[in-house]
Amino acid sequence: MFDFFKKKVSLSNDEQKRVVTEDYADVSQIAQYFKNETGVTFDKQTTILKSKVTTFCRQMAIGSFRELLNAIKDDKKLKQSLVDYLTTNETFFYREFKQIEELVRLVKNEGRRVEILCAPSATGEEPYSIVIALLEAGVMPSNFHVTGIDINSDALSKANKAVYRERNVRNLSLEAIEKYFTKENGNYILKDFIKQHVTFILMNLFDPSFKSIGKFDFVFSRNMLIYFDQETKLKAKEILESMRKNQNQDIFFGHADLF
Ligand SMILES: C[S@@+](CC[C@H](N)C(=O)[O-])C[C@H]1O[C@@H](n2cnc3c(N)ncnc32)[C@H](O)[C@@H]1O
Incomplete structure (x- = not known):
């Protein structure tokens, strides 16, 4: 006592x-x-x-x-x-790469400038992977722009800095790493000529202002719906669908984002 x-x-x-x-x-x-x-x-x-x-x-x-x-x-x-x-935002470059390859094929078929949305973009690996894959495939730098949105401000600040660890670039070839990053003290710093193709916006998908950021030729929304319940997933899907320029264009969801 x-x-x-x-x-x-x-x-x-x-x-x-x-x-x-x-x-x-x-x-x-x-x-x-x-x-x-x-x-x-x-x-x-x-x-x-x-x-x-x-x-x-x-x-x-x-x-x-x-x-x-x-x-x-x-x-x-x-x-x-x-x-x-x-909010959880662990991710890496060239995740679920087959979908990015499909996007590259579609963009090449278009043969004109396209706008791509990554909602959510987390720490930037996905939108930057898209840029790298498009450039690797010979798409003209002036023929695309990627917009990344995320609700997590820490993630977006990392995305803007674009300084990564080895685990984030593990799927990239050594040649790609050499070409697109500067290595410094164990960090992989993405080069500016890749960064300049992406704009990041701090944004909640469910905020009414989301719809005012424009319409997009291609929409990626991977590995976010897994954190939502069924009703919220359907709501998110409807919002994402309304962001498309072409209502027939499928949205790229993640493999785990089952409805
Ligand atoms: C695991 S990451 C997915 C990143 C990337 N798309 C990928 O597949 O690698 C999930 C992201 O969803 C974001 N998120 C969760 N709810 C959100 C919302 N309502 N609006 C925007 N982003 C959200 C989190 O902040 C997190 O960065």
Whole structure:
């Protein structure tokens, strides 16, 4: 009893306050809010979500999930930090490359300038892979542009920097690495003549402003729908379909993005 008392009084004021107010019990309202805002569901991973949000709250000195929920409704920066913390964006160059090869074939057939959308683009590997594959196939640099959107601001900042690790370029040939990257201290820095073909926009697919970014000849949306439930997947599919110039052109979904 005495030891416990001694331990408590030795805490700083902030720490004492946190000991008294911490309440990280029911994460369901955060889960619901996050799903409504981003589409991403943690329905089958409540324990993981609870542990992640608890860590986030402690880092931000927020004592309870209720306090966090109230705060993110007004504080856009805090909300963005939570979105950045909870969305997953691990990817690599030339992932599911057969689809990129198919895109290259279609772009060559068009023989004119095309606009390509990557929604989501994550840290940039997918849109940059498209650029590399198009140039490798001899498509004129002036004949295409790629727009990448993602809800995660950290991912987009990495995409804009375009500095990668070996695991990200593991599918590229040594020749391609030599040609398109500068190697420095174990980092693979993408060259500017590739970067200049991609524009990144911080954007939530479900935000009404998404539709105002324009219409596209080809739409890629790979490995995002896997984080959505069935109803949200269908909603996302409808939005993505409305972004096409040609309603007959199929969208490139990821192999795991089953409906
Ligand atoms: C695993 S990455 C996929 C990246 C790339 N398309 C690929 O296949 O390699 C999934 C991305 O979806 C993004 N995302 C999740 N919900 C989103 C939303 N509502 N709007 C835009 N991006 C979203 C995440 O931030 C994450 O970067």
